[in-house]
Structures are given as C-alpha cells and as structure tokens.
Amino acid sequence: MLLAKEISYQHSQRFQLQVPHLQLKQGEILSIIGPNGSGKSTLLRLLGRLWNPTSGQILLDGVPLSQWDGCEIAKRLAMLPQVHDHSIEWTVRELVEFGRHPHKTWYKRLSSEDEKVIRWALEVTKMEDFQDRPLTALSGGERQRAWIAMTLAQSSNILLLDEPTTYLDIAHQLEVMELVKTLNQEFGLTVVMVLHDINQATLYSDRLVVMKNGRVHMDGSPEEVIQPSMFQDVFGIEVSIQHSDKPTFIPMRTCCDQGRK
Amino acid sequence: MEGLSAQESKGTTHPLFRKRVIVLILLVLGLLGAVCYAVFAGPVSFTSTELIDGVLHQQDNMAKRIVWDLRLPRILIGLIVGICLALSGSILQGVMRNPLSDPGIIGVSSGAGVIATTMLIIFPTTAATFLPIGAFVGAFGTTLLIYFLSWNQGASSHRIILVGVAINALIGAILSSLMLLFSDRVQSVLPWLSGGIGGVGWSQFQMVVGYALIAIVLSFFAAHHLRVLSLGDEVAKLLGHRVERSRFFLILLSSLLAAIAVSVSGLIGFVGLVIPHILRMIIGNDARYLLPASALGGALLVTLADAFARTWFDPIELPVGVFLSILGGPFFLFILLKGMRKNATS
16 A cells, blocks of 8 residues: 655745655545645645655555556556646547556557456446547546546556546536445545545545645544534634534635634 | 557447548558659650560660659659658657647758758768768757757647747758858758759668668557657656656657658658648547558658659759648648637637
C-alpha cells in the first residue's frame, strides 16, 4: 500500500505542502477534502507520482516510488487526473485499450487476458454499448466513465481520482460515486479521491483527510471529522449537522474571517 | 498496417475503418498514376514501347536518356521529398500537439537550410557528401530550440507558432546576410532556396536514399509513441510511458526527415502542413493510419506538383517549391479562417 513519509513539496514561494505521515489502508475509500488551494490535489498528484516531493518519500509496498519502474507502478496504482482535453478523438474501446499499456509490449497484440480485462472494465462502467463511439461524441458523465474504465484496465489495486465529479450534473455525480463504491466493495479496489462535495465524501468514504494550508488538519472517520468546529476552522463557515446513517451538513453562513487565513 | 487486422479480430469495427482502408487504397492507386504521368509528361513525349525499349533493353536512344537520366531520378527524389516532408509534418504536429506545426512554418526547414547554405557557399567541396548531415544538425538544433523556448508546462499552440515564426525570421536574416557577404557564389544556391528538384540526378539520389530509408523505417516506430502521447503527458506518464524519451525520439526523427528533404530539394513548404491536415480530417488522428497515409499523400502531391510545374509553364520550368507555395498559401489561410469560424460559433 501507499505510505507518505515526511514529505514536503514547495509549490511556490507562498505555498508549501507538508505531510509527516499518511498511510493508506488496504480496501478503504479515502477522500481528501479542504478549501481551494489547501493542497488536496497537490497531495494526490504526489501520491500518483505526477510530481516528486521536494523532500521525504512515498513508499509503494515498502519501496520508494522513485525506485520503481514506471510500468510496474502503473500495474499497481492507477490515477485519473482531471482531464480537460476534450479534443482527444479515440473511441471508448481504444481509450480503454491504452489501460493495458503497462502490461504489454507495444508491438504485441492484445492477449486474451487483455481482452478479458478490457471487457470487464467496459462492463463495470456500463460503457459496453458506447465502445465504438468517439470520446468527442459522449456526454460529460459518459466520458468520465470511459476514462475510469481506462484506469480500471490497468488492473491495479489502488485507484486515485482527482475530482471525478467536477463538471457533472448531480445524477452523473452520484453515478460516478456509486461506481467507485462498487469497485471498492465488489472488486476490492483501494480508492483515494479528491472531492469538493463534502456530503458526498462523507456518504461514500471510510475515511476523510481534511487539508488546510498544505497541512493535514484532520484525519479520521466521517463521524469524527464532520464537526461544526472543523467547518469553522477549515472553511470558515457555520453549519448545522444532521445525523442519520452518516452525518450530513447544511451550510448556514460564513463566520467573519477566522479559519481561512 | 498492424491496425488493420487487429480491428477485425476484435469483432467490433472502428467507425472510421472503411474510410481508412478506402483512403489508403486510393492513395496507392493515385501515387502509381502520378508516377506514370510524371514518366510520360514533359516537353518530349514518347510512346510506351519506345520507353520500355529504352529503359529495359538498354538501347541508347532519346527515350532512355531523357527518362532514365532525367525523369526517373527526379521522380524518385520527388517521392522521397514528399514522403519525408509529410511524415515530418505529421510527427511534429503530433508531438507538439499543434495542427499548424510544419517544418516550413516553424523554422525547422530553414534551420536545415541555413546550415546547408553555409556549407554550399563556404565549403562547396565538402558539401556534396555531408549536406544531409549538416542539414540535420541545423534542423535538429532549431527544433530543440523552438521546443524549449515554447515549453511551459506543456507546449502551447500559440507559443510554438510564435516562437517558430520568430526563429524563422531570424534565420531568414542570417540567410540574407550570408548571401550578401558571398554574393559572388549566390548563383549556385538560388534555385535551391526557392525549393525545387529541377536539376537532380542519380548522384543526389544516392546521397539521400540511405538516410531516407533509415528515417522511413524509424517512422514505423513513431506511431506507437504518438498514440500514447496523444493522451496527454500526464496520462501517458501514469500509464508508465517514458514521455520525455518518446518526445526526444520523435523530435529527432522529424528533424531528420525534414533535413533529408531540405538537403536535396531546398525549401519546399506546405507539404508537411497540407497533407496531414487533409488526411486527419478524413481518417482521424490515429498515427497508425495517419503516418502511412501521409507518406503516400506527400509522395503523391510532390510527384504530381513537380510534373505540373515542369510541363504546364513550358518553356519555363517553375520550381516545385514555388508552385506548391502558390497552392499552399491559400490553403493555409483557408485553415486559419475555418478555425476562426469554428471558435466563433462554439
């Protein structure tokens, strides 16, 4: 699994991320929440080796990411960054085939194993009927599912998602969240995601990490984290919290200054 | 290529599959037709029996001398130039993620040109053998320069074009200064600068054919890299792909291709822009199809354009580069205007 040890990352003069210790547990869904600019995505990008920490190490199965071969990481850890390039023309099927890239030599045909994984990825994301459509002809929700299918085709056991629901309408947001839950519960994937919607994070995660000014402010179960004091400290808002199965919050008003400095 | 059979075995068909096959077949047929036309077209005409007698039976007649010594090397060099320019353009466009990257527009060709001109003017004796290498050094240096100057968290389309145009202007100035300084020797370089394959013979063919074969074979490996890079740097990296290494290889290759064309034909523009652009609109951006189709299309365009350029304006022979610029200039404007209209409506 992933373990971040004493990592820091100097993003700019004004912003530095520091995480002394963060351990990912097998089989959990962990969501990173926090205000804009708190370092949520930075942390995820460090975990996904898109950026290298300025100091400290991130260990995958006990070995620092820097010592791994790129393809070997890709077989164990898949990440979907925020994809903004909508001019990519591949069909869904072709996109998902790229997910097999770390598993095969480029001049070789897809093996029956590859085919099986691709079929599974298309099936679980409900993209089978769309497989010959170009990505440019899909709606935002379908396109997001297609990209998730590509990461699934890597058959890794860790999946990192950077704001997978941004720009989607509420129905498609829930569809993606349900998909994440299925992947976690039925197929045992360990998931780390950055989410903006705190109620969704609470509803679908086993664990929440709250970021503030580049530091981990809180780390715990939704019940532990979703407290009025946390919203006041981190987001600078007053909330009312309702407890049912999982806690949900309703924002009331901003509280003058505090918190977000 | 490999893609054709892979598609069938899957049972599903790519929406563009038929179009791709048809386009590739048409290009092959078109190219054969163009070559035949180029063999027969010209101020002196022959019947096919005269031609076959001359070339196959080694009779020393008029047909043999004109076709074998003049037209054939010229056609073969036209093919090489067309293939190299079109491949270089498609690869550059893929690696810089910009449909306007063309060795002629962003200064890669003129980078090759300035070194080649220097060699031709200052060291005319060594130029014959080392011209392609000199041109390659110039092309590669310029491409790297453009790439690093415009790279800022990903090379943005605008920056590449702006940097390329600036470098192109700078190199143009260097070229002009060279010609003023060595005005007595300019005469030998002039036809070359306007881009043409007018006086070429077997010796030029021998000079480039080896390099061309190497570059074309290397292009078979380019498709895979272009495909993975098309997903964007981050996704490619996350899939375990060595992005920087791939990109370096592709830049090296496109410079080599452009340099081969420049060293034998001078500055011929627009083939690398027009051909991949048209083909991309029809058969999509998949490099497995786009690269072979571009190679065929480039060969077709240059062969045909050269045949027209030397016959239509009889008794003058227009350099093929000039002829192509007359066609290519308006086409470039057309692309720009169409792009603008698209941006305005969306």
